[in-house]
Amino acid sequence: MSLSVPTMAAIRFGYGLRPGEAPVQGNNDLLGQLKAVGQSPPRFPVGGIEARRKQIADLQQGLHDLRRVADGPTRRQRRDVLQKSVEHSFKQDLNARLLQAVLSPNGFHERLATFWTNHFATSASKSLQMRLVVPLYEAEAIRPHINGRFADLLRSATEHPAMLIYLDQVLSLGPDSAGGLSKKKGLNENLGRELLELHTLGAGSGYTQADVRAAAMVLTGLTTDRLDVDMVFQPSISEPGSQKVLGVNYGSVRRSPRDFLSLLDDLAANPKTAQHICRKLVVHFISDQPPDDIIAAMTAAWKRTDGDLTSIYAAMLDNPAAWANPGAKARQPFDFVVAGLRALNDEGGDGDVGRFFEAYGNDDVTDTQAMTDDDPAAAKTRKATQTMMAIGQGALRRMGQPMWEPPSPAGFEESFSVWITASQLAERLRWARRASAQFGQGLDPREFLKATLADAARDDTIRVVSQAPSKISGLMLALASPEFNRR
Template structure:
């Protein structure tokens, strides 16, 4: 079956149909979303990027005061304040997560939103790495990924890899040149994590010919990059940098003196290699088109990359203009985040439908409270008298919305929390299987019950899938015993779960 341009544009390259929003009718309209997306005011972090940065600054001050006051506290009181502090961070993250859903569901720039999700997954970091990452990661997507994902790939790599979120996540802040002044003073050494992932994940790709020596030398070149813990911005500390010259993938960096320019030069050179453009272009096509993307499409993308100095808009254009990119619908499975976003868009969800549910009811004691999903009791074995104290309202947790933040975690893709630097699996079989499908059906029933209203399931199917709806799905939805079940069947249909 050959689908119309607008249907494929909305389902394969966008975030799905939303009543009242007109899907793109041409490649030019799709590409225009990139500029529109750059100009669009983000609703996350909660309140916008400036608000997210301000919360980092405020929390740094709060933590400094807490540490100072802690010198005069007993162990029990310190634990109480620690609980309050962590719960506050978790609540701020919860607000950012809900705002992230609003951004994807309400934005008319679906292609731009899909690219943002792709690149955040490519340059994966996790809010679980340490306490402050709950504040830094939402800012990371807003300031290091989105503004650069339509420009040169080399610039995107530099902003992503050298952002505090990545430097913390891959332990670059713990990497010292062994013979640098700070390395000698602290008896600290090299950490290879960022150097390895820069080559294996972010640029060249696994199996591209680099060696363990390249990994180690890249880590040496990266020494000096760290994070200012007062501002949570990246900085270069020359007294942490390993002196001397190092060769990475055939090119030398450094000399008698080393500087941040050596890092920028290394990233530029890695981004310009044939191995990188092949790896990245294939990964983009794998995400949008098929687990085995057409070689001719990937070739067109790499050619555009080479001719345009790694300009990503030129790469996207080559993909969108190739006829094979519009063939064979249903080759990719929607990841959980994409599935939920497209379902909420189809149901015309508004801001209030996606907000957190407010604070959990006050429980009897602090021992009942949980931090980040784990009971606090194991940590209280030496402070049992807390168990008899009423719970301070400041330690109450925000309840996640079961249609958004709670649901995406249950379906296997918790926001900003991948299990590894490789990000979430983008393969078809990872998401279209028995267990994941059962969870999606449960979500479809809940969403239909909460947001379905009196919609006619047959009209809903036409609005949300258009000519992608197969006759057997139309028949099943039409025969549903009631409207709510019909809507749930449409949301759970194979066509709605695929691209």
Template sequence: MQFDGDLAEIRFGAGLSPLQPRPASAEQMLTRLQGADEMAQRFPVSSLEDAAAGVREFRRLSKDRKRQEGQRGYEAADKAFKSYRRAHNLARFGWHGQRLLRHIHARDGFRERLALFWADHFTAQGKSPAMRVLAAPYAESVIRPHVAGRFEDMLIAAATSPLMLHYLDQNRSAGPGSRVAKRRKRLSGLNENLAREVLELHTLGAGGPYSQADVRQLAELFTGLTVSREAAFIYRPGMAEPGAETVLGESYGGGKAELEQVLSALRDLARHPATAQHIAWKLAVHFTSDTPEPALISHLSARYQESGGALLPVYAALLEHPAAWETDLRNVKPPFDFVASACRALAVPETRIAALRPGQINRLLLAPLTPMGQRWEFSGGPDGWPEEDGTWITPQALAARLRWAMAVPRRLAQPLPDPRVFASAALGRFANERVQFAAGAAETQAEAVGLILSSPAFQRR
């Protein structure tokens, strides 16, 4: 395999940039991934713990407003709640700008792509007004620290995250025979959502070697995982189903209910051969093709099992396999990746994003993703965003991309780059004759830049 810096940045990174040199080797990409998270330090996003404090304040003000209804203090309470709710929601726009800046300025684009991949693999989102802004802090605290670590650590962090427990209704799940269920008849009872998604989506895969009985037993084992009033993870033994549970033939618990028995089951699931196969398939689809080479999947799966679920060796296996370096650009960029890579190619200055008000970030960089087919941070279900190219290339979605490409770059990069220079900066050796012709034949500079960004060559990776 001959390393290709242009292809590496397009397929495995955040896209080509006139500000950043292409990676020199796969070894350099992996070394950077093991190093400090420079972009998280430079463009910070709230931690989940800090953002949870905002959730608590949101709820406090909401309750105070409700208590004051019909009383003299209602007007002040209503004003305080609405003001905080607006600031609470606007924080999401600011975090979106920070995450875009990471893609624009990263030397380590592979890390940015992996952070997106794993946040989607472990999809979690808020279902109440107080919790809806937590997706970025969740990715920051639960996903990002583990992208170069061990899969089991990321799995445990996700499965015990307050946002995941809230999203999949695990926070209300109690064992039918638990102490809490016997005392409180109004509990909703056992909920299988988290157990099912851990088996079907996060570890073994939809066709994995588990049964409905395994789902039920894992759901009983998960009772006790819940969220405190402070919006933090807590394990409550009183909610746990008494006795041992058997999952895939292994017995867990049986004595005093403890968190460690849950973590032990998650570690075993993370190390299962079916999990290795499932993760290998997902990585191969995401980075190469909707129909990846079986040899690549086998290579990644074998490395996963050899490493005991350490992810860095799996990434090395991906970057060393010839199937990962097919020169045809196949996968269509999802909307966020399209906008982020466009901003990177345009070298949008940090000062320009920082100067945008939250509402402008929404109008220019966040809201346009919805007509492109991706309502950012709110996928259709716990399985995350589709990988199939057809999802992103509908007439309506392509029209939305074209509108964005023609209208927004001039608002972000002033002056716009020379189109012929920009074609090379954005696509490198993939700037084919059709792209070069469009760059030279357009009537205006803005139109030329828009045509380059709308070209099939830029839409794929």
């Protein structure tokens, strides 16, 4: 089965078709999205980057002050206030991140942002401060660089406080540095290991444990400021002397940031990094068994352009195999939920997805359990908030892909078998029923199917949806169809 270019472009390389939105016509339109986004900030972190930095500093000061309070009810109460404030901000960011993908006309750009945030994975569950730092990380360290050079993206992600905290680089001291000797603490190899294994060369690429340790040594000194949680380089905790990584020496008696930056640049330019990254891109977008000729074309573009990511994406899109075998990939839970909400965000329906999430996700209602049942307004808000959780973040958690909380530094899995299982399909069916009832009133299932799947809809799916006993059932069956769960 072959699909039209607009349908394939939307489903395989974006977040699906949306009623009323002009379809993408091909490669140039997809690549044009990278330029169209420009410097426009994402919807998160809510309040903007500068406000978030102040919020992080305020949290750090609050936690610092809390340490001076004796253990007891007062300390617990103040800690609870800080916790609730951070969790409220995190909930706002989660909803804003979901809406960013749902409402953006630049689906390819959004997919790339999700890919790179997962490639350079961090987790908001690491600590309280990370609930504020991780949304900032995607907004300022990942998104601005996804159409530039890989070397710049690598540096931006590695240096960001989210990465330094998540991989415990803030705990790493050169064993023979002044700080390491005085504090009797030593090296943490996490960042050095993941830098080689996950972020650049890839597992099985030939590096050794000695290379991991040496890379971790080169990275010593890279840490964060305790109050502002911003990246700083501290020579006093940086391991002195030269370190050899993959046969190259970095550093001398006195260490400087130039040493770890040179290491990052060399890793970015390594042919094995190009092979690893290009393969991951093809696995993400096209097939769990990536065609060798696409990878070869992308690595050639990498070498020719010094890792210019836009040129690498273009090499992928230019290959005919990138547009073949529709449905080879499973839509991950986030893809599925975003695609479903985009499809249901139709002016013909009774519910507006954007207004609903903004009204009940970014308000000041944080304790719905405290609302009394005899207050109609409170009951309405509680029900709407519960619905929002069931359709948004709660659903993603039940499906195994909570936003900004990957299970490990390797990020979320990509393979079809992980996401298309009996339990997954049961959760997706429940989600489709709930979302259709909330946002699908007034929509015709047959027109809905035509608008959201176009020529990807199979004859048996068209028949089943057309024969559904009710409109809501028809919408649910369209969202639960094999075509809608694949890309």
